[in-house]
Amino acid sequence: MCLGIPGQITELVDHEFLVAKVDIGGVKRDVIITCVVDDEHPAESCVGDWVLVHAGFAMSRLDEEEAARTLALLAELGDMQDEIDLMRQVGSSV
């Protein structure tokens, strides 16, 4: 619940409600990016950025190396697959 999974923003879906398509471990899902958008990082500049996704919300920016490290850690801890499977089941429902 608390670790979060890194994902890469591939597309801005809704500018008004700050929804972006994020590739999380191969699953693409809509994610709310409100918490990672500010004057320095406007929504339109977010495509390509790596973010830490908790429960469908991007909570922090990551650089690519940090993202790779976190993905490796989660894979080792065995915590990631259940969430990815759940995301597949639930689908992109935002």
Added chain:
Amino acid sequence: MKYMDEFRDPATAKKLVEEIKRLAPIARGQREMPLQIMEFCGGHTHTLFKYGIASMLPADIEMVHGPGCPVCVLPMARVDDCVAIAEQPSVIFTTFGDAMRVPGTRKSLLQAKADGCDVRMVYSPMDALAIARKNPEREVVFFALGFETTMPSTALTLLQAYREGLKNFSLFCNHITTPATMRAILTDPDLRLDGFLAPGHVSMVIGAHPYDFVTRDYRKPLVITGFEPLDILQALWMLVKQFAEGRCEVENQYARIVPEAGNVAGLKAIAEVYETREHSEFRGLGNIGDAGVQIRDDYAAYDAEKKFGLPIDFAQGAVGYDPEHLKCADVLRGVMKPWECPAFAKTCNPQNPLGALMVSPEGSCAAYYAYGKLAKRS
């Protein structure tokens, strides 16, 4: 991947362990007991066991596993309230996976589902909102729980429901805050803690300053840390260094993720939606007056407690306690090790958890079980 290799570099780990071993006796000083360091977060407990970090540490340091697992501190009465809501014929009850298996006094949500209730596991509170949009004739309730890591997501979901004017969506709010929980631990007379490893992703939301009282009022050093093995080793080294040098500060090992001021947008959403709850019952920690939050009156229409007249038991002070033979409370408070509980690894195991600490991989009983720490000798 070069950086990652460096981050997992065994030589660096070895050097850090050696430094910790060198400093630990100085840090321990004349104390009779080993230095007792609490890792608040269940994610850290998981890493400590997975990578054998606890067994690398010198006898001068003892890790005390904290209550930082949201489902583990959930009292049975709150699960009973979830079941009571889910049993309403019009309700679709939605929740994170971990919460499904937490036992209540009558049953878990998973058992309620098996008994015919419409209980659905979701990945995000926004999934619950989508279910509400698709089912306007049903009441959709999301079980909002967790420390500050998950609070912005539920707050933002509620604000989205409010913007859309949805009438059939509500949150059953069971969020709790980390600093107030730490204060309760620090005032527990049974615990003799010397310092803290603070949770990385909670701190990503709240920043570093909410911990200032730990060093200022209680004189306990604290280091915010990440989840990599080297994160934790480095944080432990920073902590023993503070003891050895006679310092007492809040330090941030996880600065690559944790900004000093936290996440501005996340904190704004939390402040907009939630206010401190007068009474909050925690499993193992009892009533912590200012640790829980509730939904502000402005958003009462989205508060499942008000919508369903709950929690009846909680309002009357009739909390569902754990059965006496389960020692979850003592394990949660760090005064008992899991293998000292008579039910541990016997009647209580991950396949059939009797207590919440065995449910989530972040619970200390589940971690001890998974890594074979079934008795003191092993």
